[in-house]
Amino acid sequence: MKRSRDTAASELFAALYPRLAGWCRRLVDDDETAHEIASEAFTRLWARWSRVEEPRGFLYVTAANLVRDHWRKLERERRAMRRVTTEAAVNSGAEQTEQADPSVRLLVQSLPERLRTPILLHYYADMPIREVSVLTGRKEGTVKADLHAARELLRVHLRRSLDHTL
Numbered sequence: 001m002k003r004s005r006d007t008a009a010s011e012l013f014a015a016l017y018p019r020l021a022g023w024c025r026r027l028v029d030d031d032e033t034a035h036e037i038a039s040e041a042f043t044r045l046w047a048r049w050s051r052v053e054e055p056r057g058f059l060y061v062t063a064a065n066l067v068r069d070h071w072r073k074l075e076r077e078r079r080a081m082r083r084v085t086t087e088a089a090v091n092s093g094a095e096q097t098e099q100a101d102p103s104v105r106l107l108v109q110s111l112p113e114r115l116r117t118p119i120l121l122h123y124y125a126d127m128p129i130r131e132v133s134v135l136t137g138r139k140e141g142t143v144k145a146d147l148h149a150a151r152e153l154l155r156v157h158l159r160r161s162l163d164h165t166l
Helices: 002-028 031-047 055-092 104-110 113-124 129-136 140-165
Strands: none
Touching: 002 031, 002 055, 002 113, 031 055, 055 104, 055 113, 055 129, 104 113, 104 140, 113 129, 113 140, 129 140
16 A cells, blocks of 8 residues: 555646646746745645645645735735835935836735635646636636636736836
8 A cells, every 4th residue: 555655646746736836936936936836735745645635736736725825925025125225325325216016926815815826726736617716616607707807917016016117
C-alpha cells in the first residue's frame, strides 16, 4: 500500500510540479518564491493524500491561496514602506507623489476572492470553465458570470490607472 502511494505521489509530482511552479512564477514574479509555493502545495497534498479526490485541483487551489498570502505580505510591506517614506518626506518638508501602478497582477490581486480565484484558475492555470466550476463548487454559469465581472472590473481599474499616468 505505502509503495503504491509513494509511486503515485512521485508520478504526480513529476507530471505536475514543473507546470505548477511555472504558473506560480508568472503570478509572483520570483523563481525562488514560486518553487516554495509549489513545494508547499505538494506538501499539503501529501498530508491529506488519502482524503483528496482531485489532486491537480487541490494543488492549484492551494497554490492560489499561497500566492494570495504572498501578495498580502507584499502589500503589508509596501504599506509599511510607504508610511516610513511618507513620514520621512513630511519630516523633511518634501512632497510625496505616488504614481498608480497599472500592473495587471496588482489589479488581479485587488479583486475580491470570489472573482480572483476563477481568474487565476482559468486564465493563469489554463483550466477550462468546467474544471474551475468543479474546483470552486460553483455552477458553470456562475463561473462564467464571475469571469465576466472580473474582466469588467479589471478593465475599469486598468483604464483608471492608465488615465492617471498620462
